[in-house]
Amino acid sequence: MAGNYAVNGRPEGAGFLLRWRPTLRAVDADVEMLALLRDGDEEAFVSLVSRYQQPMLRLARSFVPSQAVAEEAVQDTWLGMVRGIERFEGRSSFKTWLFRILVNRARSAGTREHPAAPTEPLHAVDPARFNDQGQWADPVDRWIEESEQRLDAAAWSPVLKAALEDLPPRQRQVVLLRDVEGLSNEEACAVLGISVGNQRVLLHRGRSQLREILESKMGKR
Amino acid sequence: MLSLRHKDIVCQQAVELVTDYLEGALSRRDRRRFEAHLRACPNCTAYVEQIRITILLAGAIDAEDLTPKAREELRDLYRGWRRE
Numbered sequence: 001m002a003g004n005y006a007v008n009g010r011p012e013g014a015g016f017l018l019r020w021r022p023t024l025r026a027v028d029a030d031v032e033m034l035a036l037l038r039d040g041d042e043e044a045f046v047s048l049v050s051r052y053q054q055p056m057l058r059l060a061r062s063f064v065p066s067q068a069v070a071e072e073a074v075q076d077t078w079l080g081m082v083r084g085i086e087r088f089e090g091r092s093s094f095k096t097w098l099f100r101i102l103v104n105r106a107r108s109a110g111t112r113e114h115p116a117a118p119t120e121p122l123h124a125v126d127p128a129r130f131n132d133q134g135q136w137a138d139p140v141d142r143w144i145e146e147s148e149q150r151l152d153a154a155a156w157s158p159v160l161k162a163a164l165e166d167l168p169p170r171q172r173q174v175v176l177l178r179d180v181e182g183l184s185n186e187e188a189c190a191v192l193g194i195s196v197g198n199q200r201v202l203l204h205r206g207r208s209q210l211r212e213i214l215e216s217k218m219g220k221r
Numbered sequence: 222m223l224s225l226r227h228k229d230i231v232c233q234q235a236v237e238l239v240t241d242y243l244e245g246a247l248s249r250r251d252r253r254r255f256e257a258h259l260r261a262c263p264n265c266t267a268y269v270e271q272i273r274i275t276i277l278l279a280g281a282i283d284a285e286d287l288t289p290k291a292r293e294e295l296r297d298l299y300r301g302w303r304r305e
């Protein structure tokens with residue numbers, strides 16, 4: 001299933017992924033950290049914060065109008081975690097629990113205004129790319145056959161980050177949780193409090209837009 | 222999302238089904254049609270591959286490390302919280 005896609009669905013012969021996201025494998029490490037944290041271990045706290053600070057800031061930023069407010073929401077979340085650690089029952093993953101706290105804080109801190117809701121394209125691909133019969137007018141590039149350097153994940157990181165920031169907030173939230181953080185669809189829905197169907201629509205639009213931005217940076221077109 | 226009334230789907234419909242396909246959310250019938258389209262269509266096959274690569278690249282966004290100063294501040298913060 002797609003929740004595990006990033007782990008299982010690696011395309012054949014894709015030797016391009018030079019740096020794998022560590023957090024996908026960090027679940028066991030979290031459990032150990034939590035035990036230490038319950039005993040008040042400082043280094044366990046620092047280690048958890050260094051792992052999740054950036055992901056949390058990115059997510060918080062999609063709810064609130066400024067970086068400063070996002071940072072406050074994140075710090076608030078850490079405080080909430082320290083205070084609430086005894087109440088964490090391990091029924092969800094630690095990451096899901098943490099992100100849920102964050103989303104609650106960020107929502108109440110921000111309730112970001114959507115004066116003119118950003119126009120969300122209804123098409124995954126610009127209709128101009130298809131002919132009258134709905135077929136591709138021009139061949140679609142095979143990215144995977146391109147030089148490995150072009151698909152060096154670390155090199156694409158800045159492009160992806162910028163592209164994510166351009167996504168409408170709700171799409172960005174879903175893509176961050178699912179594709180950047182590797183949460184399952186159930187976990188992402190639990191964090192954001194949205195339905196599976198709604199989540200899928202947002203994911204579809206978000207991924208489609210990211211692909212389009214990548215395509216525009218891949219050189220041609 | 223799209224309901225597929227006709228037997229065959231065209232590329233413009235196929236691209237709208239990619240997420241449902243990857244999420245395992247297509248009906249068995251629609252999945253068969255989608256996969257049949259992919260087998261016959263190198264362009265949509267390349268498109269799905271592009272989406273997969275997009276997902277992989279998103280999952281590989283690098284996490285910046287905290288500076289030593291930030292770590293020190295965190296320790297202070299944590300000590301303060303624990304004292305309260």
Ligand SMILES: [Zn+2]
Pocket residue numbers: 136231232233235258262264265266
């Ligand atoms: Zn096609």
